[in-house]
Amino acid sequence: MPDPTNSSPDPLKTDLRRVDINPDFWYPLAWSKDLKRGKTIGCRFGRHPIALVRPAEGSVFALEDRCAHRQVPLSLGKVSGEAVQCCYHGWAYGRSGRCIDVPYLGKGKLPNGVRTYPCREAGGMIFVFPGDAAKADSIPLPSLAQVDNPAFKTRHFSPVVKCHYTFMHENLMDMNHQFLHRRQMGQIKARFLGQDAGEGFIEARYSFARSGNQQPLAERLIFGKHHDDPGREQPVEEIVSIRTTYPYQSLKIHDKDGDLIMELFSVYVPNSADGASTQTFGLLSVLRPKTPFLIDVIWPALGIFTNRIFEEDREIMELEQAAWRDLGGDHNVEVFPIVRKLRDLLKVEGIVREQTADPVVVWEHGS
Numbered sequence: 239m240p241d242p243t244n245s246s247p248d249p250l251k252t253d254l255r256r257v258d259i260n261p262d263f264w265y266p267l268a269w270s271k272d273l274k275r276g277k278t279i280g281c282r283f284g285r286h287p288i289a290l291v292r293p294a295e296g297s298v299f300a301l302e303d304r305c306a307h308r309q310v311p312l313s314l315g316k317v318s319g320e321a322v323q324c325c326y327h328g329w330a331y332g333r334s335g336r337c338i339d340v341p342y343l344g345k346g347k348l349p350n351g352v353r354t355y356p357c358r359e360a361g362g363m364i365f366v367f368p369g370d371a372a373k374a375d376s377i378p379l380p381s382l383a384q385v386d387n388p389a390f391k392t393r394h395f396s397p398v399v400k401c402h403y404t405f406m407h408e409n410l411m412d413m414n415h416q417f418l419h420r421r422q423m424g425q426i427k428a429r430f431l432g433q434d435a436g437e438g439f440i441e442a443r444y445s446f447a448r449s450g451n452q453q454p455l456a457e458r459l460i461f462g463k464h465h466d467d468p469g470r471e472q473p474v475e476e477i478v479s480i481r482t483t484y485p486y487q488s489l490k491i492h493d494k495d496g497d498l499i500m501e502l503f504s505v506y507v508p509n510s511a512d513g514a515s516t517q518t519f520g521l522l523s524v525l526r527p528k529t530p531f532l533i534d535v536i537w538p539a540l541g542i543f544t545n546r547i548f549e550e551d552r553e554i555m556e557l558e559q560a561a562w563r564d565l566g567g568d569h570n571v572e573v574f575p576i577v578r579k580l581r582d583l584l585k586v587e588g589i590v591r592e593q594t595a596d597p598v599v600v601w602e603h604g605s
């Protein structure tokens with residue numbers, strides 16, 4: 239336990255990669271479609287293994303994914319009615335986390351159960367509140383792009399990247415890295431238009447200029463062909479706004495008339511105890527073109543295009559993580575003011591990781 243007489247460290251002076259994500263928010267841990275009735279799946283939020291259980295009837299619930307007996311994952315167990323039974327000796331746990339049956343013991347002597355987490359479903363995702371459960375009802379779910387808007391088609395994705403979640407926030411907010419994507423997007427240069435900041439959020443707005451007429455096909459199909467004047471730098475008229483509303487991130491593209499044409503929601507969920515692996519849950523909503531079914535025709539091409547770009551980002555962020563590990567800390571030389579502000583926001587809103595030699599958590603179970 240930390241010594242309460244010690245003054246807490248200044249978060250702004252902390253190595254950003256040693257700042258844990260704040261658990262007092264709703265985080266998606268799985269897609270609803272992946273958890274069938276009568277089944278359970280194992281997920282992680284940082285150092286917390288969590289079992290999601292969809293009973294035969296009723297809503298999904300979330301339990302600590304360790305049997306109180308010998309800490310075997312409950313997600314390997316069997317769902318029977320409203321409870322999940324550990325795969326080893328068959329201890330059964332209900333949605334309250336209480337142990338409700340030990341098959342070889344009398345009902346009067348049941349041991350304590352396991353921790354539970356508030357759990358909700360929205361936008362095709364299963365959200366869990368990993369922090370202080372008493373706060374869960376007062377914290378809203380995030381806005382989930384245009385997932386419920388029939389005028390948009392929404393793509394779901396959830397890649398794992400071997401890096402700290404903060405690299406992901408920096409990567410999306412900092413559009414100056416389009417140089418990395420020059421093979422996919424052509425020569426495109428970001429122009430920073432302005433920013434907005436407030437309690438728990440920061441936003442950057444950009445437009446782009448293309449120096450050549452290499453507009454990619456997927457982009458042309460969605461936004462329409464831009465007028466090209468070969469040899470001249472072309473203004474791209476859409477405005478891209480990227481906002482970190484802690485701990486979530488969104489990217490919106492508005493056309494020259496101010497209409498929303500694309501919206502991305504993403505959240506980066508640490509899924510390892512050491513903080514060096516992150517699973518993104520993302521929703522990419524694209525306005526359906528006027529021609530019916532055109533969106534379905536171009537959808538696979540859009541998927542390939544966005545995957546290629548993401549693969550380039552993934553490789554870079556994993557290299558950043560490897561450099562942090564090799565150098566023993568964050569040697570970032572940040573020159574772009576909006577990214578500096580973003581880094582401060584992530585530090586202030588996050589939880590400074592305690593420096594312990596042994597990252598193993600001691601679990602307190604009844605016996």
Ligand code: FES
Nearest residue numbers: 305307308324327
């Ligand atoms: S380890 Fe779960 S019932 Fe024994």
Ligand SMILES: [Fe+2]
Nearest residue numbers: 415419547551
């Ligand atoms: Fe990128």
